[in-house]
Structure formats: C-alpha cells, structure tokens
Amino acid sequence: MNVSELSVESLRPFLEALFEAAGVPKEDASVVTDAFLEANLRGVDTHGVRLIPAYVRRLQQGGVNPVPEIRIISDLGGTVRLDGDHGLGQVVGCHAMRTAIERASEHGIAMVVAGNTSHIGAASYYTRMALEQRMAGFATSNNLPSLFVWGGLKRAISNPPFSVSFPSRRTPFVLDICLGTVAWNKIYMRLQNGEDIPEGWAWDPEGRPTTDPGRAAEGSIIPIGGHKGSSLTLAVDLFTGVLGGFAFADQVGALLTNDRDPENSSCLMMAIDVSRILGPEVLDRAERLIEWCKDSPLAAGFSEILMPGEPEESIRRSRLRQGIPVSKDDLRALAELGESMGVEVPF
Amino acid sequence: MNVSELSVESLRPFLEALFEAAGVPKEDASVVTDAFLEANLRGVDTHGVRLIPAYVRRLQQGGVNPVPEIRIISDLGGTVRLDGDHGLGQVVGCHAMRTAIERASEHGIAMVVAGNTSHIGAASYYTRMALEQRMAGFATSNNLPSLFVWGGLKRAISNPPFSVSFPSRRTPFVLDICLGTVAWNKIYMRLQNGEDIPEGWAWDPEGRPTTDPGRAAEGSIIPIGGHKGSSLTLAVDLFTGVLGGFAFADQVGALLTNDRDPENSSCLMMAIDVSRILGPEVLDRAERLIEWCKDSPLAAGFSEILMPGEPEESIRRSRLRQGIPVSKDDLRALAELGESMGVEVPF
Numbered sequence: 130m131n132v133s134e135l136s137v138e139s140l141r142p143f144l145e146a147l148f149e150a151a152g153v154p155k156e157d158a159s160v161v162t163d164a165f166l167e168a169n170l171r172g173v174d175t176h177g178v179r180l181i182p183a184y185v186r187r188l189q190q191g192g193v194n195p196v197p198e199i200r201i202i203s204d205l206g207g208t209v210r211l212d213g214d215h216g217l218g219q220v221v222g223c224h225a226m227r228t229a230i231e232r233a234s235e236h237g238i239a240m241v242v243a244g245n246t247s248h249i250g251a252a253s254y255y256t257r258m259a260l261e262q263r264m265a266g267f268a269t270s271n272n273l274p275s276l277f278v279w280g281g282l283k284r285a286i287s288n289p290p291f292s293v294s295f296p297s298r299r300t301p302f303v304l305d306i307c308l309g310t311v312a313w314n315k316i317y318m319r320l321q322n323g324e325d326i327p328e329g330w331a332w333d334p335e336g337r338p339t340t341d342p343g344r345a346a347e348g349s350i351i352p353i354g355g356h357k358g359s360s361l362t363l364a365v366d367l368f369t370g371v372l373g374g375f376a377f378a379d380q381v382g383a384l385l386t387n388d389r390d391p392e393n394s395s396c397l398m399m400a401i402d403v404s405r406i407l408g409p410e411v412l413d414r415a416e417r418l419i420e421w422c423k424d425s426p427l428a429a430g431f432s433e434i435l436m437p438g439e440p441e442e443s444i445r446r447s448r449l450r451q452g453i454p455v456s457k458d459d460l461r462a463l464a465e466l467g468e469s470m471g472v473e474v475p476f
Numbered sequence: 477m478n479v480s481e482l483s484v485e486s487l488r489p490f491l492e493a494l495f496e497a498a499g500v501p502k503e504d505a506s507v508v509t510d511a512f513l514e515a516n517l518r519g520v521d522t523h524g525v526r527l528i529p530a531y532v533r534r535l536q537q538g539g540v541n542p543v544p545e546i547r548i549i550s551d552l553g554g555t556v557r558l559d560g561d562h563g564l565g566q567v568v569g570c571h572a573m574r575t576a577i578e579r580a581s582e583h584g585i586a587m588v589v590a591g592n593t594s595h596i597g598a599a600s601y602y603t604r605m606a607l608e609q610r611m612a613g614f615a616t617s618n619n620l621p622s623l624f625v626w627g628g629l630k631r632a633i634s635n636p637p638f639s640v641s642f643p644s645r646r647t648p649f650v651l652d653i654c655l656g657t658v659a660w661n662k663i664y665m666r667l668q669n670g671e672d673i674p675e676g677w678a679w680d681p682e683g684r685p686t687t688d689p690g691r692a693a694e695g696s697i698i699p700i701g702g703h704k705g706s707s708l709t710l711a712v713d714l715f716t717g718v719l720g721g722f723a724f725a726d727q728v729g730a731l732l733t734n735d736r737d738p739e740n741s742s743c744l745m746m747a748i749d750v751s752r753i754l755g756p757e758v759l760d761r762a763e764r765l766i767e768w769c770k771d772s773p774l775a776a777g778f779s780e781i782l783m784p785g786e787p788e789e790s791i792r793r794s795r796l797r798q799g800i801p802v803s804k805d806d807l808r809a810l811a812e813l814g815e816s817m818g819v820e821v822p823f
Contacts, residue, residue, distance in 0.1 A: 207554040208584030208753050237555030240585045240748065265715070280781045281772030293707075295714045302714065304707045329676065336775030353701030360640075360651045360784040363769065367642045367649065368612070371761045374754050378768045401587065406555050407721050414718045421725045422710065425628030428683030434627045437707040 133460055134452035137166050139475045143467065144181060150470040151188040152195035157220045164219040168251045169453040171441035173305075175314050176251045179459040182466050183388075184217070190388035193217055193247050199224050202374070207236040210373055213246030215391045219254070221246040222268070226255040226398040230262050233400035242368070244375025244395030248272075249290070253305035253438065255398055256294035260301050263404040263412065266294040270396035271369040271376075273383045276309055277349035279359035282336050285378065286362040288313065288350060294438075296403065297415035303438030308362045309350035316345050369395040480807055481799035484513050486822045490814065491528060497817040498535040499542035504567045511566040515598045516800040518788035520652075522661050523598040526806040529813050530735075531564070537735035540564055540594055546571050549721070554583040557720050560593030562738045566601070568593040569615070572745040573602040577609055580747035589715070591722025591742030595619075596637070600652035600785065602745055603641035607648050610751040610759065613641040617743035618716040618723075620730045623656055624696035626706035629683050632725065633709040635660065635697060641785075643750065644762030650785030655709045656697035663692050716742040 141162055148158035161184075169177035187193040197216025201209055209228055213221035225243040232239030249255070252268040259266025272287035288309040295302040310330050319326050320342035328338060331345030339345050352358025370377030376393035383392070403411045423434045448454075455463075460476065467474040488509055495505035508531075516524035534540040544563025548556055556575055560568035572590040579586030596602070599615040606613025619634035635656040642649040657677050666673050667689035675685060678692030686692050699705025717724030723740035730739070750758045770781045802810075807823065814821040 203753065205584030205749070205752060206582075207580075207586070208748070210753065233554075235553075236583050237552030238585055238587045239554070242753075265719075277775070278769045278772060278781060280775055280778035281769070282775055283772035285769045285772055293711050295711065295718075302707075302711070304704075304711065306701070306704045306707075308701075310701060332775075353704055354653070354655075354657060356784075357651075357653045357700055360649075360653075363765070363783075364640050364642065364649070364651065366765060367762055368748075371642075371765055372612075372750050372754055372758060374757075374761075377761070377765050401555070401715075402552070403719050405552060406550065406557065406589075407719055410721075411719060414721075414724070415714055418710070418713060418718055418724050422625045422628070422632045425625060425630035425632055428624070428627055428629055428679075431627035434625060436710075437703075 131457045132454045133457065133476070134454050135476060136452045137170065137449065140178065140453065141166060143472065143475050144178065146472045147181065147185060147467060147470060148188075150472050151185045153188065153217070154196060157217065160223050161217050161219040164250050164254045166453070167254055170445045170448050171251070172444035172448075173251050173441070174454070175312065177453070178455060178463065182462045185466060187247070187388045188217075192388045192390055192392065197221065199243075207232060207239045209239070209241045211241060211243035213243050213395075215245050215247070218247040218249035218270075218394070218396070222249040222255050222396050222398065223258070225396060226258045226266070226268070226400065229398045229400040230259060230264060233264055233402045234262075234405070237406055238399070238401045240397065240399045242373035242395060242397050244370065244373040245391065245393060246396065247392040247394060249396050251305060252290035252292035253294070253303050256292040256305070257303060259400045260294050260296050260303070262400075263296045265296065265401040265403045266292070267399040268292045268396065269365050269369065271366045271381055271394055273381050274379055275313065275349075276352060276359070276362065277332060277336060278363065279352070279356040282334065284349065286352070286359060286366065287381070289362055289365040291365070295415055296412055297419060298412045299416055300419050300436050301438055302415070302419065302436050303441070305437070308358045308365070309352055311350060313350065316342050316350065320346055365397075369397050478804045479801045480804065480823070481801050482823060483799045484517065484796065487525065487800065488513060490819065490822050491525065493819045494528065494532060494814060494817060495535075497819050498532045500535065500564070501543060504564065507570050508564050508566040511597050511601045513800070514601055517792045517795050518598070519791035519795070520598050520788070521801070522659065524800070525802060525810065529809045532813060534594070534735045535564075539735045539737055539739065544568065546590075554579060554586045556586070556588045558588060558590035560590050560742075562592050562594070565594040565596035565617075565741070565743070569596040569602050569743050569745065570605070572743060573605045573613070573615070573747065576745045576747040577606060577611060580611055580749045581609075581752070584753055585746070585748045587744065587746045589720035589742060589744050591717065591720040592738065592740060593743065594739040594741060596743050598652060599637035599639035600641070600650050603639040603652070604650060606747045607641050607643050607650070609747075610643045612643065612748040612750045613639070614746040615639045615743065616712050616716065617741055618713045618728055619741055620728050621726055622660065622696070623699060623706070623709065624679060624683060625710065626699070626703040629681065631696065633699070633706060633713065634728070636709055636712040638712070642762055643759055644766060645759045646763055647766050647783050648785055649762065649766065649783050650788070652784070655705045655712070656699055658697060660697065663689050663697065667693055716744050
C-alpha cells in the first residue's frame, strides 16, 4: 500500500513546530498535536494528521484564531458558558472539559458549553480526560447541517459526534459515535472505490433508501433509529448552539470550505465525578457489569464481546510500536507545508 | 372495536381510590394516577391504566412498598443518590425529578439517581416536569435485561426508556424513546396478529436477523444503530444501577413476573436550568431552530415535520374531549379490582 508508518516520537515535535509556526502558542500547539496523534494511534485516521494542512491553512487565513482569549460568559457553578474566541476546537474543547472536571469535583456534575469555536476532532479525546480523573464524561458538538431531519428533504441536522465515558477497574468504557448510521467518510470511500453501500445507510435526495453512494452523497445519511436519531441530533444543536447563545442550524459553517470565515460551531463537555458520588467501589461495580456482558455466548462472526473503546486501545498498543500509517499524499502535503513554513521535515 | 372511551374526570377519582385502598397515601395516589392518565392521554396506552391491576397486586403482595421512606444516601449538591425504599416508580421518580429541579435551580444542572424502586412508566412524564419550570430534562432507568449485548447471544442489556426535553416558546421538544429499534410490545402484537415483523427489528435466538415475531420473542430486539444503541443501553445501566450502588444487570427483576419480590430497578433524573443559563431568550432560540427544521420540503408520506412530543400533544387534545380508550378486558379487570377492594366503580 502507498502508506508510510511514522513513529509518534518523530511526528510530535514536527507537528508542534508547524502549529507554532502558524502562530499557536507552545502549550496549545502541544494540545492540538496530541489530539491528532491520539486519533491516529486509535485508528481514527479520518480525524488524524491528514487534517493538519487544512487546519494550518485556516489558522493562516483567519478562519481560526491562533491566540484565542477563551473567557467565561456566564457561570452558575455547575454550568459554565465559554466564548472560544474562534480558537482551535481542540484548544477550546480541552479548556471546556478541564473546566467541567474542576466544577464536577465541587458539585458532583458539571456541564460546559463553549461556542465560537471549530471542529473538535475525535470527541473521545475529551471524555478520556474525564476518565483520567476517574470521572465519567460526555462530549458532543454541533456541526454544519448535513442530514435530513425526519420527514424532510432539507439538510437541517448535523451528524454530530457523541462520546460517553465511564471509568472502571480495568476496562474503560469509551463510546465515540456519530448519530448517523455511519460517518460521511464511509459513503465517500465507497463512492471513490465504485462500491455500493449497504441498505439502511442513506437516503437519496428524494428521501428514498438508496445503495448508490453517489445518490447518497447528494441525499442524506439515515440517523440511527430513524426518527430517534434525528431527534437526538436535534437535541445536540439545542444543548450546544441554542443553549450557549451561539450559532445553530445553518449558521454553523464547514471545516473545509472557506479558510477565511470562522466555523462557529460549539461543543458541550460534561463531567460527572462518579468516584466521589459512590466512592471507589464504582470502578469495581462497572467492571462487574462489563464482565457480565463479556461472559455471553457469542453470535456468529464474533470472537469476543468488546466494550466501546477496546478495539481502539488495541490498535493504539500496536501503533505505538509500529508507527502511524500516513498515505504518501498526506505525507507529501505535510512535508510541503513544513518546507513552506521553514519547519525542518523529519521524514 | 371492543373498546370503551372513558373520561379522565370519571377515571381519576376511581383510580386514586384504588391506590389509596392498596395503602398508598393520598398525595402519592394522586401522583401515580396522574402519571397513568397522562400516558393514556398521550396515546401511550401500553404505559396506561391497563397496568394498574398488576401495580395494585404488587402493592398488596409486597413487591412494592406503598409507604416508602425515600431518603438521601449521598449528596454533593449537584448530584444526589436516593434510596426509593421499594416505592412505586412514579412516586420515587417524581421525588427524584423534583430534587433534580430544585438543585438545578441552584447549580444550573443536577442529576439524581434513585434506586430500590420499580417501573417508572413513561419517562417523558418526568422530563415534562422540568419543562414546566422552563428547564431541560433527561430521564432514564435500568430494567430487566431483555436484549443481546452487541456480539453476544445473552440478554445482557435492557431496552431502556430515554427521554430528553427542551423548552421553547411554543413547540416543546419532548423525546421519549426506547433504545431498542422498537418496544417489545410491538413484537408481541405482531405475534398475536400473526403478522411478520419488518427487517431490522429483531434477531432470532442465534443472533440472525428475523422477520418472524415468534423467533424474535425468543431472541432479541436490535438496538438502534446496532453496536451504538447496545453501548448506549449499557451506559444507562452504568449511570443508574452501577453508579447509584443499586442493582444492575440480572439483579434487576421484571415488572410482572413475581408480585412478592421487589423489582430493584433504578432511575436517573437530570434537570438543566436552561432559562437561567442563557436567560429567557433560550425559548425563542429553540423555537427558531424548530421552525427552521419544520420549514423543509417534505419526504413522500409526510404532511408535516413534527417535533418529538407533538403527535402526543395532538392526541392529548382529542382524548381530553373524547375520553381515553380502554379495552373491554382491561375495563372488566379494573371493575373487578374496584369491587374486590370496596371501591365504587363509576363505569
């Protein structure tokens, strides 16, 4: 395959230097680099380093503010609204989750809505921050509308990330999904490869089920559970853009279409201090429930019952040894970017 | 059809008297009666008055405690754990949501986990309590495991209720779903009527997709989005039974199998004071998002884009006028119950 495997150690200082060269302060450059590398390490390559040239372009052209002044707009103790000042989604998202964790340690639970920001990347990056404090976490964000609302033919709702984490003694539970049946990327990949898509993934522009990825690309992904996922997705926009006082519906822009305009998405970060609510026994109880699930006869085609996050952890272990796969095209784009910005390219 | 239509006015005092005759204090009898009637009024007849004979039997035989002492076990301000003392799910659930609302008005958000309780009925009953305070609400509960966990052939997860509400100026958003593709009741009804079920609803006992409701009844409903809904459902058990220190997995009993044993389910009630977080403008902003969705070209077969809860509100308006439909069998069971308990039967 047309792919190189690069070690995290060699990539990290290079990527940090790229962001610093684009005007991002050292500490923030380290945050956003870590978020990208963790996505690749866990196999979520769609949210990995291949996006960095677009991010840097947006930083250079004004769509993203490299030096945001993130500030509290309103504060009720357990809930905080943050203005992200059009900073990088990862920087604002981490700030928001750190605030949620801090407040949850006081009140048991806390929710932070941060707006005027951009793409937060893989949402489990933030819910794992809660896990590190033995808290449970929840993370989501609104995005450009790209799905039909139930019953309609207008792209009125987004395909939002939705991550829930819960700590346990050995097997952390880290769910990281979108509320559409699949991510758009899966449709585009089938389109590129000239393959049909399975039934149940998408509607054509007239709202009819389709297996043609080209028709799907002009139509809509079907939300999980049909009207159920449609309403859950609408709830995400209510609890982020609407509640935060930020952009919602088609006021939210796309990540990649215009490098000069702010994206105006907003994210919601929640932390729940489960280890203080029940005490440390919560970790053993969670593990018991997980073990009880795992101790199940297997359906055909399965060799193990896996918790959400487990496959990603196993990919991470192997990629820490073998490196992260980056396509030749993506690698070339990163190298050219480094050269154009005067950052030494290590590959 | 073999159905009578009874007015809420005539049913209410009769049902309250039934619960009082079963030892439930006046105030609680009024709460549980109202929850049942509201379910029927909104067309959720599966959670309506037809269940009352079973409820009364459990109150009489010891499975449910008519006079629970609901008490706080732990309290961090924004999070509270309640012991439901094996009281009626509706009584404990309302107590929990009232506590959540009270605490949310202090901290912005609050979450109450209440255990040692029983079936809470329609979960939207509680999230609408939050709406009345112009707050957003969330309600769920764990139940007897009845679905296969993803990849397995053991009933390891439940088919939990999942309700989210958000207030707006005119059109409240009240989502009330189960996380399985359908409720078990829909499978049983098709079985009774000798009809096939659609593809995508259920697995047979070997985990293969089936359209035979008999095989489905021995197998599992498919969670929404497959592995996604499976993990969300597992999260419900983590955030209720596991986190609360209450029963989880197969420690939770069934509503209807044994009238002497406690059910041991637990519920989670959350309130978010959105009107204080952003101010009253949140109501107009929510309405604008809803209107924007509604202003969409329609897919074939739809005459309107409806928000979750809207169809139920329209049924409620008509049933307030025309009465609640109750089958002859259910009516006879209620009448016999009244007679056996010395409660005057108004129909």
